[in-house]
Amino acid sequence: MEKVILIAADNQERVQQLMEKLGQAGYKVTHALNYSEVVAALQRTNADLLLMDSKLPGMSHFNLVQRLTGRREQIPIIVIGNDGSDEAIQALESGAHDYIPNEWDTRELLARISNLLRLFQTGRKEQDEIIRIGDLAIDPLCRNVTRENETLALTHREYDLLLFLARRQGQVCTREDILREVWDYDFHTGTNVVDVYILHLREKIDKGRRPKLLRTIRGIGYKLLSQDEIDANTKDRLP
Known part of the structure; x- marks a missing residue:
């Protein structure tokens, strides 16, 4: 089954680049511009992974990450950062599952996505047991x-x-x-x-x-x- 990745960012150049690379890798991609649109999109669609900008409009101190990782049905979250190690620590301590710098390598990003999807697939199988x-x-x-x-x-x-x-x-x-x-x-x-x-x-x-x-x-x-x-x-x- 085709995996769905939700990109959360308002930088159109970054979004277009990500959508192109992920589409070529065989993923279905959707897009949200801000905090509220992410919440609405996750209620409306069954996204398999969230790839979000650390400076997503409407988000403060990664409160969106805290909200999503506190839900009964979690979604893997990768944060694309802008401000280095301090920001990475804050994102991970808030519950993000991975962090990758702004100047990301396509092969590395795809490997990280594949790894998280595999780990969560194993966890979901356990959650599906009677x-x-x-x-x-x-x-x-x-x-x-x-x-x-x-x-x-x-x-x-x-x-x-x-x-x-x-x-x-x-x-x-x-x-x-x-x-x-x-x-x-x-x-x-x-x-x-x-x-x-x-x-x-x-x-x-x-x-x-x-x-x-x-x-x-x-x-x-x-x-x-x-x-x-x-x-x-x-x-x-x-x-």
Whole structure:
């Protein structure tokens, strides 16, 4: 399948040069001019890699990099720099996966892109594996959820919330964590949307079933039991 690279830059000469080289290498290329256009483009298309200018308009102190690398579904990011080693350190500490100077060599850039795509492909295969917790099964590839072999009808957001908790099974997730990762909120708005969706999810996955998988940790947040916790609880109940 053809890989899609999103170029984020407002320097037209640089953009044209990159689009030409990447197109010749067999990539499909899209373009965004600023911070807002990058966010919109990533919501609209399934880009495989982001190649961005360190001076992208609308970005401050690589806050776009921090936002994207904090998402539940990450995209590899290469920053094309302008100001040397200090800037490279800042970009990498903000979460960028690679940094290449302004005077880049085409072969080196293509090698770095290929390497990152390969690494992320391996990680995505692992993320696509079916998650099993007791009699609950979550298939990320087809977004299908079953419990006791019964298919559960979840909304898009309910599924995202369940998957987030399942990938952190046994860990307590705060409301702030959930708002940031599932709703993409950068701050706590005072909304009770997390509590409402937890209630809906509990009705669908736990009502009338044992054990109860979704737990409230009073004053902190929520968690989904891990398989180890289920096994331990079952062992404790044995005569």
